[in-house]
Amino acid sequence: MQYEAVIGLEVHAQLLTCSKIFCSCSTQFGSEPNTQVCPVCLGMPGVLPVLNKKAVEFTIKTGLAMNCKIAPYSRFARKNYFYPDLPKGYQISQYELPLCEDGYLEITVDGEERKIRIKRIHLEEDAGKNIHDASGYSFVDFNRTGVPLMEIVSEPDIRSPKEAALYMKKLRTILRYLGVCDGNLEQGSLRCDANVSVRPIGSTEFGVKTEIKNINSFRFVEKALEYEIQRQIKAIKNGEQIVQETRLWDAQAGKTFSMRSKEEAHDYRYFPEPDLVPIVIYSDWIEKIKESMPELPDFKIKKFINQYGLPPYDAEILTEEKNIAEWFEEAVKLGGKPKEVANWIMVELLRLINEDGKDIAECTLKPSQLVELIKLIENGTINRNIGKEIFEEMYKTGKAPESIVKEKGLTQISDDSVIIGAIKEVISKNPKEVERFKNGEEKLIGFFVGQVMKITKGKANPKLVNEFVIKILKEE
Secondary structure, eight states, X not given: OOEEEEEEEEEEEXXXXXBOSSSOOBOOTTOOTTSSOOTTTTTOTTOOOOOOHHHHHHHHHHHHHTTOEEOSEEOOEEEEXXXXXXXXXXXXXXXXXXXXXXXXXXXXXXXXXXXEEEEEEEEEEOOOEEEEOTTSOEEEEOTTTTOEEEEEEEOSOBOSHHHXXXXXXXXXXXXXXXXXXXXXXXXXXXXXXXXXEEEETTOOSOOOOEEEEEEOSHHHHHHHHHHHHHHHHHHHHTTOOOOOEEEEEETTTTEEEEEEEOSSOOOOOOEEOTTSOOEEOOHXXXXXXXXXXXXXXXXXXXXXXXXXXXXXXHHHHHTSSHHHHHXXXXXXXXXXXXXXXXXXXXXXXXXXXXHHTOOGGGOOOXXXXXXXXXXXXXXXXXXXXXXXXXXXHHHHHOOOHHHHHHHHTOOOBOOHHHHHHHHHHHHHHOHHHHHHHHTTOGGGHHHHHHHHHHHTTTOBOHHHHHHHHHHHHHHO
């Protein structure tokens, strides 16, 4: 019997507000433990929460981007459970009346479009962080307590680990375009819980699901699901029953392991949060938020293909990050040919940025400088190989391309007599290769061109070098 996976993801995204969801404490990451706390986020007796309007706006914006219905009336609830990092003994979340419902995201899997439905997007406060020291003591850092957290819950529409990873990547891209979450998986500002079960292909019944908690990378999402799916299939084939439980992913061991049983569902005793009034969202506020939204990745991809004539692959690469897409469009606006600009970004700029572990926003190289460099190549001032050398120098120093050409004397050599002289020098130094060429090894043309470029320090006009090498060798 063949089996298929049924997967649903619960993605938690920390919102990029300056202050926490119910108090004015900072949300800055990396501060000393317990330095960004106050009586409200520490759950002291007698304090009252005050809702951060920006957090609500960010959630609505996300809902609109993911094709959700925005609730005209929403409210918070108390979710009661007891963890050391939850100072109040309950979490303020949303239950039966979330801010956003019934949306979807589209992903491309092996060239085919797949629609993944989104059940709900709701707003809640994050918990703190337990720190287990090597000495055997445990500590709690409450800095993260009360940071606004958006939970995006998909329907069980995902059918493979690959689809799950693609869905997560698409989600992260949209959140970063909107500027509502930085999507930093290493810092935990984007993490997910995966619910997974297996069933015979063709069946409409769901199997018993397990939950894999707090996965914080695309690769781990894929690996954890691959392992868990195979574990469940093997267990079923051996006549075992799948137990509803929460499991954790051990990246080093490459397997999931049981954390706690969920045979009996938690009774969180949800009830309406008495210290917060319900949220009423008027249509004019939604319209105002719509007007502030940027062009989203799917729109950009179509635009780059239809308006700029780029291949789909190029369009997808250039639109993965909003800053890269904007950098490309600025260069095209300044006169760069779209495909030429795309090639320089994908091959050279992204390589250098990735090597440095930087964002393009931190790059000193400006779109206008790339356009100037391309013009120097097009008008024959420099050749493409020299252009690559200049590009790296521009990236490191932020200098204009013309300045670098002058400083380093990199102007292209197009003087026929100089190029012919270099070719004859190469021929005189390599009589064996000349003889082999005469005997039919025409692929040696590349060798002679390379030697000429070496003598001229890469500055000779490649087109002229090729023409003269062929002509002179045949005359020889």
